[in-house]
Amino acid sequence: MARVIAVASGKGGTGKTTISANLGVALAKIGKETIVIDADITLANLELILGMEGLPVTLQDVLAGEADISDAVYTGPAGVKIVPAGISLEGLRKANPDKLEEVLYSLLDIAEFIIMDAPAGLEKSAIVALASSDEFLLVVNPEIASITDALKTKYVAERLGSKMLGIVVNRVTKLSVEIAKKEIEAILEGKVLAVVPEDPEVRKAAAFGQPVVLRNPKSPASKAIYELAGKIAGADVKIEESGKGFKRLLSIFKRR
Numbered sequence: 001m002a003r004v005i006a007v008a009s010g011k012g013g014t015g016k017t018t019i020s021a022n023l024g025v026a027l028a029k030i031g032k033e034t035i036v037i038d039a040d041i042t043l044a045n046l047e048l049i050l051g052m053e054g055l056p057v058t059l060q061d062v063l064a065g066e067a068d069i070s071d072a073v074y075t076g077p078a079g080v081k082i083v084p085a086g087i088s089l090e091g092l093r094k095a096n097p098d099k100l101e102e103v104l105y106s107l108l109d110i111a112e113f114i115i116m117d118a119p120a121g122l123e124k125s126a127i128v129a130l131a132s133s134d135e136f137l138l139v140v141n142p143e144i145a146s147i148t149d150a151l152k153t154k155y156v157a158e159r160l161g162s163k164m165l166g167i168v169v170n171r172v173t174k175l176s177v178e179i180a181k182k183e184i185e186a187i188l189e190g191k192v193l194a195v196v197p198e199d200p201e202v203r204k205a206a207a208f209g210q211p212v213v214l215r216n217p218k219s220p221a222s223k224a225i226y227e228l229a230g231k232i233a234g235a236d237v238k239i240e241e242s243g244k245g246f247k248r249l250l251s252i253f254k255r256r
């Protein structure tokens with residue numbers, strides 16, 4: 001039975017899609033059956049950052065009752081399964097977001113993790129995504145506006161019956177004005193599971209349509225995301241170098 005984890009935020013642009021895609025790939029890489037579903041049907045871009053655009057059947061078609069979910073599940077990098085949202089405006093008009101929970105339900109038996117890239121804000125599609133999840137990760141940037149908006153999302157998600165798994169602080173630089181991890185934990189009343197640095201490799205990888213955790217597994221952001229995957233999966237993940245340059249070897253040392 002899959003754990004359905006929504007990747008949510010208050011403000012837009014904090015890094016939800018980046019975290020969802022790369023966390024999904026990292027979980028797949030450590031041997032977990034994982035589906036990443038793009039629940040942001042108005043501004044879909046999961047498929048773009050994974051270099052999988054133009055897929056024939058999408059979540060929009062499924063939510064419109066015109067396709068079966070099994071036809072909208074594709075195999076992506078490192079074997080992660082992807083459900084793209086679709087980018088057609090006509091498809092968006094026909095899609096009924098209320099069907100999302102039913103769609104997720106039919107995926108529960110084929111994965112261990114369903115990572116859901118949730119829309120920003122608290123519009124209907126965001127509410128439906130949060131309500132359909134068991135747990136959520138809050139992706140914030142170390143700025144006060146990002147954190148106060150995330151607090152609203154947290155309250156709403158909890159009211160909808162989802163449990164906060166933890167906080168991901170993304171795009172962290174060394175600037176002293178940035179809010180410290182401890183303060184973020186106090187404001188959001190939760191644990192910071194990952195501090196992901198601002199890392200130029202993230203954008204480079206996205207421009208090439210490749211997950212940064214595969215393209216550059218040793219980059220600072222990738223390391224933080226692998227660690228996050230290990231925590232979520234209950235395993236310690238180590239990225240080792242082999243004798244021949246930068247070859248990736250992931251070892252699972254212990255399982256909870």
Ligand SMILES: Nc1ncnc2c1ncn2[C@@H]1O[C@H](COP(=O)(O)OP(=O)(O)OP(=O)(O)O)[C@@H](O)[C@H]1O
Nearest residue numbers: 012013014015016017018120171197198199202203
């Ligand atoms: N750690 C990082 N270092 C550098 N750039 C990053 C990092 N995380 C995300 N970005 C960049 O920030 C931008 C926004 O990221 P992303 O699209 O993942 O945010 P989002 O929360 O999904 O946005 P939206 O709310 O619009 O869906 C992208 O250009 C992405 O490449």
Ligand SMILES: [Mg+2]
Nearest residue numbers: 016017040045
């Ligand atoms: Mg996004």
